[in-house]
Amino acid sequence: MDILEKEKKLLKLEEELKSLDDPSAIKQITSQIKDYKQEMMTELNAWDKVLLARHPKRPNAQDVIDHIFEDFIEMKGDRLYSDDRAIIGGVAFYKDRPVTIIAQQKGKTTEDNIHTNFGMPHPEGYRKALRLMRQAEKFKRPIVTFIDTPGAFPGIGAEARGQSNAISENLFAMSDMEVPVIAIVLGEGGSGGALAIGVGNHVYMLEHSIYSILSPEGYASILWKDSTLAQKAAEVMKITASDLLEFNMIEGIIPEPLGGAHHDYKKTFDSIDQTLDQALQSFNNKTAQEIKDQRYNKFRSLGFFQRFNYDNLKGVIS
Amino acid sequence: MKPDELKSQLEKQKQFKHRLMHKQSQSINPSKQPDVPKGLYKKCDGCGETFSAKKLEKHTQVCPSCGYHFRLKAVDRLRYLVDEHSFKEKGLGYISLDPLFIEGYEQKLEDAKQKSNIDEAYIYGYARIEGMPLVIGVMDSYFMMASMGSVVGEKIAKSAEYAIQKRLPLVMFIASGGARMQEGIFSLMQMAKTSGAIKRLHEEGLLFISVLTHPTTGGVSASHATLADIIIAEPNALIGFAGPRVIKQTIKQDLPEGFQRSEFLEEKGMIDTIVHRHNLRHTLHKLLSMHEVSGV
Numbered sequence: 001m002d003i004l005e006k007e008k009k010l011l012k013l014e015e016e017l018k019s020l021d022d023p024s025a026i027k028q029i030t031s032q033i034k035d036y037k038q039e040m041m042t043e044l045n046a047w048d049k050v051l052l053a054r055h056p057k058r059p060n061a062q063d064v065i066d067h068i069f070e071d072f073i074e075m076k077g078d079r080l081y082s083d084d085r086a087i088i089g090g091v092a093f094y095k096d097r098p099v100t101i102i103a104q105q106k107g108k109t110t111e112d113n114i115h116t117n118f119g120m121p122h123p124e125g126y127r128k129a130l131r132l133m134r135q136a137e138k139f140k141r142p143i144v145t146f147i148d149t150p151g152a153f154p155g156i157g158a159e160a161r162g163q164s165n166a167i168s169e170n171l172f173a174m175s176d177m178e179v180p181v182i183a184i185v186l187g188e189g190g191s192g193g194a195l196a197i198g199v200g201n202h203v204y205m206l207e208h209s210i211y212s213i214l215s216p217e218g219y220a221s222i223l224w225k226d227s228t229l230a231q232k233a234a235e236v237m238k239i240t241a242s243d244l245l246e247f248n249m250i251e252g253i254i255p256e257p258l259g260g261a262h263h264d265y266k267k268t269f270d271s272i273d274q275t276l277d278q279a280l281q282s283f284n285n286k287t288a289q290e291i292k293d294q295r296y297n298k299f300r301s302l303g304f305f306q307r308f309n310y311d312n313l314k315g316v317i318s
Numbered sequence: 319m320k321p322d323e324l325k326s327q328l329e330k331q332k333q334f335k336h337r338l339m340h341k342q343s344q345s346i347n348p349s350k351q352p353d354v355p356k357g358l359y360k361k362c363d364g365c366g367e368t369f370s371a372k373k374l375e376k377h378t379q380v381c382p383s384c385g386y387h388f389r390l391k392a393v394d395r396l397r398y399l400v401d402e403h404s405f406k407e408k409g410l411g412y413i414s415l416d417p418l419f420i421e422g423y424e425q426k427l428e429d430a431k432q433k434s435n436i437d438e439a440y441i442y443g444y445a446r447i448e449g450m451p452l453v454i455g456v457m458d459s460y461f462m463m464a465s466m467g468s469v470v471g472e473k474i475a476k477s478a479e480y481a482i483q484k485r486l487p488l489v490m491f492i493a494s495g496g497a498r499m500q501e502g503i504f505s506l507m508q509m510a511k512t513s514g515a516i517k518r519l520h521e522e523g524l525l526f527i528s529v530l531t532h533p534t535t536g537g538v539s540a541s542h543a544t545l546a547d548i549i550i551a552e553p554n555a556l557i558g559f560a561g562p563r564v565i566k567q568t569i570k571q572d573l574p575e576g577f578q579r580s581e582f583l584e585e586k587g588m589i590d591t592i593v594h595r596h597n598l599r600h601t602l603h604k605l606l607s608m609h610e611v612s613g614v
Contacts, residue, residue, distance in 0.1 A: 154560030310411030
């Protein structure tokens with residue numbers, strides 16, 4: 001039974017609760033619900049995390065922006081081609097201090113999702129992000145990014161307008177930003193499309209979010225030629241927040257309320273707020289050079305390999 | 319993982335390392351032994367005509383009748399391109415590990431080594447073209463489709479750092495199916511690593527030329543490959559972020575003729591120029607001369 005089926009059972013219990021009047025029965029069901037929630041969250045596997053990360057009711061970037069920032073003013077367009085709704089960006093106050101926000105936006109309904117292209121950006125989305133990051137750098141305000149995408153959009157227009165180039169230009173510029181960049185994975189962190197706004201001084205992941213080189217479905221289809229092995233792929237790929245923390249790829253995990261972020265928005269926002277506040281404060285007295293170097297060295301050191309004995313090797317001579 | 323499972327994995331890795339080390343201590347000299355078995359015939363994917371390996375070798379693996387560019391091994395690329403005996407490989411001794419314990423990955427690495435004659439999908443070093451010194455890096459599509467894992471990412475960053483140290487231009491031949499799936503998230507992070515290293519190269523005022531060859535896709539096309547001062551492509555190379563199959567599946571439409579080929583990218587303004595393999599040495603020499611820096 002995966003987490004979504006367990007949730008259905010939970011929902012049934014909650015429905016039952018609503019129809020009850022008897023205080024002792026209410027008490028009994030309430031405690032049963034609590035126990036069940038606890039139980040279902042203790043045995044999550046990687047695939048359950050994928051389902052939670054993609055949960056249609058999960059708070060999206062706009063929800064987070066609305067609740068932890070003040071006076072958000074959206075800034076649209078890449079000044080080249082169009083405004084990509086899969087990425088929203090702008091400025092806002094965070095604890096009385098201006099910050100630039102860049103976020104991948106998923107919808108909660110099919111209609112919303114068509115509007116935001118299921119959070120899959122086109123090149124113009126990444127170019128808008130770059131434009132706003134440069135603006136942030138000019139005015140020396142920190143950048144906060146929220147990652148939530150299955151990946152960059154694979155389409156004819158996206159390729160014709162330089163999807164590769166749009167992503168690489170972002171990685172290039174972000175590696176050298178003079179202001180602190182804090183990246184937070186809200187739900188799905190899918191491949192280069194996520195990393196293109198994810199080169200942060202600090203990177204955090206929500207407890208049940210995922211970050212991967214490719215969707216588990218895509219991975220299974222490339223490696224084993226069978227996309228139905230997605231559940232197995234999710235296990236071997238190491239895509240959960242605790243995996244990435246183990247690999248030193250992220251600075252921390254943002255705890256979610258029992259049952260997942262969608263069970264209690266307020267608690268989720270408080271949790272994000274607390275982490276973001278601490279992260280930003282840690283850069284208060286840092287110089288631009290220190291900020292650049294810290295980020296560069298962090299990404300420069302990522303990798304898993306060995307090197308040995310190279311002095312005696314001749315290699316290719318041609 | 320159970321202790322004995324872990325132990326056997328570690329043992330396997332140890333043996334693997336030993337094998338690599340043993341192989342690596344012998345230098346290979348491709349200029350003396352061109353990798354063309356005699357009497358072998360190859361069919362052109364472009365026009366379907368068949369040619370002897372000898373004839374193709376003479377035409378630097380370009381089809382004499384239709385101009386189709388065959389994929390090149392890194393060692394052959396160097397042999398065709400740089401001044402004889404001028405290439406010295408740098409950045410040796412790297413070994414790819416198997417961080418996710420993916421079944422069959424170690425064997426694949428071993429097979430790829432045999433097939434390509436190099437240790438990993440990217441080699442770089444010092445070379446000269448018509449006497450002009452440069453740092454040259456070549457990705458080898460015969461090595462696991464030149465996918466970028468930790469070692470490839472590290473060596474690409476190292477080659478940029480080597481160019482900075484020597485104050486030389488960097489010319490990189492790109493070919494890649496994208497990030498190396500077997501190394502998962504470690505491969506993804508290489509995109510940030512190589513892009514950052516290339517950024518530092520630009521900050522130093524040094525020239526970076528990338529030559530996109532067939533195929534250049536995925537995480538590699540979306541990182542260092544498209545961050546060059548000058549982007550050259552070989553004719554008819556597949557270049558793009560998403561693979562054509564994925565795009566077709568997503569949009570459920572047929573793709574236009576010539577989509578994601580060099581000529582398409584040139585028309586869309588994504589690359590500087592397309593250069594035929596026979597003219598590459600000449601073009602690169604001219605470009606290097608126009609960007610000559612004092613020093614070394």
